[in-house]
Structures are given as C-alpha cells and as structure tokens.
Amino acid sequence: MYGSIKLYAGSGSPDLAQKIADYLEQTLSPRKVIQFPNENIFIQLNSSARGQDVYVIQTTSTPVHYNLMELLIMVQTLQLDSAARITAVVPYLAYGRSDKKDQPRVPITARLVADMIEVAGADRYMTFDPHAGQIQGFFSIPGDVLTASHMISDHIKDNMFSQMVSPVVVATDLGFAKKGRNYALDMDVPIAFIEKRRTGNDAKAEALTLIGDVKDHDVIIVDDEVDTGGSIEQAVHVVKQYGARDVYLAFIHPIFSRDAADKLAALPIKQIITTDTVPIQIGRA
Numbered sequence: 323m324y325g326s327i328k329l330y331a332g333s334g335s336p337d338l339a340q341k342i343a344d345y346l347e348q349t350l351s352p353r354k355v356i357q358f359p360n361e362n363i364f365i366q367l368n369s370s371a372r373g374q375d376v377y378v379i380q381t382t383s384t385p386v387h388y389n390l391m392e393l394l395i396m397v398q399t400l401q402l403d404s405a406a407r408i409t410a411v412v413p414y415l416a417y418g419r420s421d422k423k424d425q426p427r428v429p430i431t432a433r434l435v436a437d438m439i440e441v442a443g444a445d446r447y448m449t450f451d452p453h454a455g456q457i458q459g460f461f462s463i464p465g466d467v468l469t470a471s472h473m474i475s476d477h478i479k480d481n482m483f484s485q486m487v488s489p490v491v492v493a494t495d496l497g498f499a500k501k502g503r504n505y506a507l508d509m510d511v512p513i514a515f516i517e518k519r520r521t522g523n524d525a526k527a528e529a530l531t532l533i534g535d536v537k538d539h540d541v542i543i544v545d546d547e548v549d550t551g552g553s554i555e556q557a558v559h560v561v562k563q564y565g566a567r568d569v570y571l572a573f574i575h576p577i578f579s580r581d582a583a584d585k586l587a588a589l590p591i592k593q594i595i596t597t598d599t600v601p602i603q604i605g606r607a
Contacts, residue, residue, distance in 0.1 A: 324375035324406045330396060332380025334389035335413060338598050339379040342411075355392065363388070365395050371405040378408065378444075382416035382435075383577060383600040390416060390435070394442040401443030410444040413599035414547075414575045418453030436460035450599050451546050451574040470574050470597050471501065471544075475508035477595060478542065478572065483509075486540040487567055490514055492532075494545045494557045505544045505572070514541075516557050537565035540592075547575035548596075551582035558589045568592040575599050 328351045331339030343350050352368035378400065380393040393410060400408050420431035432454070439447060440463050447465035452458065458467045483489070491513045493502025499515055506513035514534025541561045548554050548571075558569055571586070572595040586594065596602075 325373040326375065328371055328374045328376045328405075330376065330378045330400070332378065332389065332392050332396060334381040334383065334392070335379050335601065337601060338381070338413060341598075342379060353396070357388075363392055363395050365392070365399050367399060367403060371400050371403045373404065373406045376400050376405040376408050377411050379411045379413075381414045381600055382412055383414050383575075384579070386416045390438075394438055397439065397442040397444050407445045408443055409446040409448060410439050411448045412439075413450050414577075415449045415452050415457065418457060421454040421457055430460075432457050433460040439463075450597075453546055470599070471504055472508055474572050474574075474595055474597070475505055478570070479509055482570070482593070486570075488539045490534070490536050490539045490541055490566075492516060492534070492536065492541050492543045492557065492561055494518070494543060494553050498545060501546065502544050505542070509542075511542075514561075516560055518553065518556070532560050532564050536561050539566060540568045540570070541566040542570045542572055545573045547577050548573050548582060548586070549577045549579050551578070551580075551585035555585050555589060558591060562590065570595065572596070576602050578602065 327348060329339065329343050329348050330353055331350050333355060339350060354366040354368065356364040358364065378393065378396050380389060382389045382393065397408055397410055417431040417435050420429060423430060440461065444463060446463055447461060448468065450468050450470055452467060489511050491502055491506040491509065491511055493499050493513065493515045495518045496515055503513055514532060514536055516532055517530045543554065543557050545554065554571060561569060569591045570593050571591055574597055576596045577600055
C-alpha cells in the first residue's frame with residue numbers, strides 16, 4: 323500500500339507540472355533546487371515524502387544534461403527520504419536517437435539513460451512517444467509509454483477538417499511509416515511517405531522522393547519531434563514540388579535546436595500542431 327500522492331516538478335517542466343497538478347486537483351510539493359557556481363546541483367525537500375506515492379515530472383530537453391541530472395538527483399533524494407513509490411514522469415526522454423549500435427564503436431546511450439533512472443531509485447517511469455519503440459525494453463522497471471498522436475488527430479479533426487481540401491497525411495520518412503499510418507487511420511485519410519537518407523552523424527538528412535499522391539490535396543506532415551528542422555523543411559519543399567495545396571505540421575516534441583524555429587517560420591505552412599512535452603521559449607518560436 324502507498325500513501326497519498328505527492329507531485330514534484332523539475333526545472334525543465336514547471337508549466338506542464340502545474341497543469342497536471344491542477345487537473346488532479348493537487349498542489350506541487352515544494353522543494354529547493356540550487357545550482358552552485360561549480361555547476362553542481364543541490365536539492366532539498368521542504369517536507370517529508372516518507373511512505374508517499376511520489377511523481378517527479380521532468381522533461382530532459384535543453385539543457386539536456388542539467389535536466390537529466392536534476393531528475394536523477396531528485397529521484398535519489400526521494401528514495402533516501404523513504405518514499406513508498408517513485409514514478410519518473412519524463413515527457414520527453416533524451417538520447418532517444420541513440421537506441422542501437424548502427425555503426426562500429428558507438429554507444430547505446432538511450433539504454434544508459436534508462437539504467438541511470440533505475441539506479442537513482444525510480445520504481446516506475448512514464449514517457450511520451452519515444453523516438454524508437456524498443457526504448458521501453460531498455461527499462462527493467464515497469465512503466466507506461468504513452469502517445470499524444472490520438473490527441474493531435476482529434477484536434478485536427480475537430481478544429482481543422484472543415485477548412486481542409488482532401489487532406490493527406492505525409493510521414494517524414496519510412497521509419498515513421500507505422501506511426502504515420504496511425505495518424506491516417508485516426509483521421510480516416512490517405513497516407514503518403516517521404517523516402518530520405520541521413521548522410522552522416524550530423525543533423526543533415528537528404529529527402530529523396532515522395533511515395534503517394536498529394537497533388538491538389540492539403541497535406542498534414544507528421545513526425546515524432548522537430549529538432550533542427552531540417553527533415554521538416556525538406557518535407558515541406560518535397561510535397562510542394564509534388565503539387566500539395568496547404569501544408570500543416572503535426573509533431574509531438576518541439577525540440578527546436580539551433581535555428582529550427584526560424585526555419586519553420588520561413589516555410590510556406592498553414593499551421594503547426596504540437597504539444598508541451600518540451601517548453602517552447604518565447605522568442606524561440
């Protein structure tokens with residue numbers, strides 16, 4: 323048996339944590355977080371969590387390593403305070419692209435992150451739409467891998483379908499084909515795919531061709547995340563070359579590294595639909 327629920331917010335997700343607390347009619351439990359001049363992180367709970375059912379809400383987007391360490395230290399702090407159960411709620415899980423040894427002498431960092439969350443003391447985890455499905459198998463503790471795709475599909479159907487002309491879902495690459503098909507099934511529309519090749523370890527990807535028909539259709543380009551914006555930028559240009567009408571973007575995690583927000587702002591797109599798994603800073607989008 324566990325005690326009452328206690329919610330703790332990390333520095334990476336204060337607004338989302340507050341929304342969750344409001345929805346559950348709970349208050350966020352106070353804690354002190356200090357970063358010393360040497361960049362070490364210190365955390366102290368303002369009240370006891372002994373015997374309680376505790377949830378730590380912390381995304382691991384930029385600054386990735388600060389947010390990740392803060393999550394780990396907060397989980398360990400709660401474990402040392404004898405919390406009955408600790409659930410790490412990580413809306414965006416960093417290092418999701420490092421999910422396999424696809425080159426010689428490279429790490430599987432996503433597995434390392436899962437191990438660190440366990441070793442810190444988490445009993446369970448929750449996350450949204452990891453980049454690769456096998457990441458859930460990296461954890462030995464039980465958890466919940468949730469998806470926001472159905473919410474995005476419902477939002478588009480309820481608020482945008484009336485202004486769209488013969489909409490088509492377009493997956494940004496063949497690796498996203500299955501998830502892209504789920505969007506198409508949810509919205510009961512056709513699907514097309516962009517074939518692309520990533521040329522190296524940097525952020526550059528080359529879009530090659532479009533599989534499917536988008537001519538004279540409105541297009542909904544779907545992906546799990548937008549990082550530098552290169553893949554989305556090329557996808558928009560490809561569908562426009564193939565005769566698409568209005569273009570909409572739908573993705574889960576708005577990472578927006580480097581000048582991604584500026585890239586999106588310069589594209590011929592009608593609207594962007596995303597979530598708050600990653601906080602979007604004013605001036606960055």
